[in-house]
């Protein structure tokens with residue numbers, strides 16, 4: 078059985094190169110890699126179909142065929158489209174027709190049984206393939222544009238400007254078409270289905286009440302990497318941390334996300350900077366892959382990443398807490414897990430203060446390593462920690478963030494034990510792959526259906542109408 082995973086953005090290689098160093102390299106890539114690898118263990122032939130990049134700044138992604146390991150299944154298939162240079166995900170929209178045409182020619186002599194699609198750009202590519210070949214596909218959103226747009230405070234007055242940067246009109250139309258034409262919509266939690274897909278910008282196409290349309294498949298944690306085995310540590314990382322800490326034994330508050338507005342790092346830095354109690358109780362640890370010393374490296378960053386990092390650095394300098402805030406550059410998930418375990422020995426807390434988090438792989442990974450978890454109540458964490466195994470906070474309320482962090486630190490043993498049990502019982506990539514296998518086996522049996530004409534990628538009218546009503 079041949080199954081394609083369409084993931085035009087970001088890219089894949091055996092070293093997870095650039096992971097979290099760029100906004101397009103995050104949890105979705107881990108998710109697609111781990112599910113594909115587990116599906117391959119069920120003897121499914123999986124191709125992750127992404128983009129060929131021939132660019133000296135991105136040397137890892139030029140080979141047309143690549144692999145994670147010697148099993149050579151999954152195969153990473155890199156299709157040329159949109160020229161050779163690296164492009165941010167927001168710049169890919171005009172080239173997805175070329176992506177799909179080149180997929181069709183690449184697979185002309187191969188039988189494709191089913192297609193899974195990821196994020197709006199993958200979903201739209203699935204719609205185009207269905208219109209040309211009649212193939213059924215599943216859609217996994219990973220993150221939907223409407224929630225991101227709402228949290229960025231987009232109004233109809235500033236929509237045109239923000240649309241130039243975020244391309245919401247193309248992204249939201251792509252999401253709408255993906256929901257309409259997918260044979261299955263895969264969500265990570267049931268709240269994602271009922272809360273995210275029932276958004277006014279999707280409600281007329283997402284059929285939220287149709288049980289046949291949706292399947293809840295929780296993501297997993299790679300427990301070979303993320304576990305509480307304190308003998309399985311990356312020694313280079315331990316040395317890096319010990320050198321910086323210089324025998325410090327205080328607990329830590331850990332922030333580790335991509336530098337993205339929605340991750341809302343600043344809210345925690347502000348809460349910490351304004352609380353003597355927190356500063357006396359714990360240090361603050363910020364993990365920024367590829368940025369060893371932010372105060373000196375900031376000028377090397379993109380304008381968008383600089384705009385996120387500089388207010389954080391200003392807050393630290395203004396509060397004169399440079400001696401309490403530590404930055405770590407962790408080059409792999411193995412190094413990340415070692416850091417989590419090191420700080421769990423100091424009875425530390427992991428915090429995810431996102432304005433909106435569709436699911437959140439980072440908190441369940443950190444929980445598997447024994448950290449107590451404090452996470453946004455907006456999105457997936459509200460379901461993941463609905464059993465009380467983590468502390469849920471309002472990411473826009475500094476007092477609530479402060480109380481949540483104190484609660485996590487003061488009850489470390491209780492939360493650390495409870496979250497490990499919660500994660501290991503509910504979140505494994507093997508069970509995620511089993512869920513995908515059920516979707517694939519059901520999808521293969523469905524009749525082929527063609528789509529007459531795929532509408533153009535433009536939801537501007539619908540969005541401006543929504544924004545006007547939202548304001549009234």
Ligand SMILES: O=c1ccn([C@@H]2O[C@H](COP(=O)(O)OP(=O)(O)O[C@H]3O[C@H](CO)[C@@H](O)[C@H](O)[C@H]3O)[C@@H](O)[C@H]2O)c(=O)[nH]1
Pocket residue numbers: 096097102103104105107108219220333334335364365366407409410413434435436437438439440442457
């Ligand atoms: O220093 C770091 C920090 C993070 N990570 C990894 O980066 C990933 C982050 O994933 P996640 O916490 O899920 O956040 P996003 O990158 O924003 O992922 C998007 O896609 C995910 C998969 O669908 C969803 O869980 C998220 O909600 C969605 O925003 C994790 O696997 C981490 O292990 C690193 O490797 N190094």
Ligand SMILES: O=P(O)(O)OC[C@H]1O[C@](O)(CO)[C@@H](O)[C@@H]1O
Pocket residue numbers: 086087100101102103104105106166196219220221222225337339
């Ligand atoms: O922040 P956005 O634009 O909603 O997208 C989430 C991004 O995070 C990722 O995990 C990066 O891999 C992808 O889902 C996506 O590029």
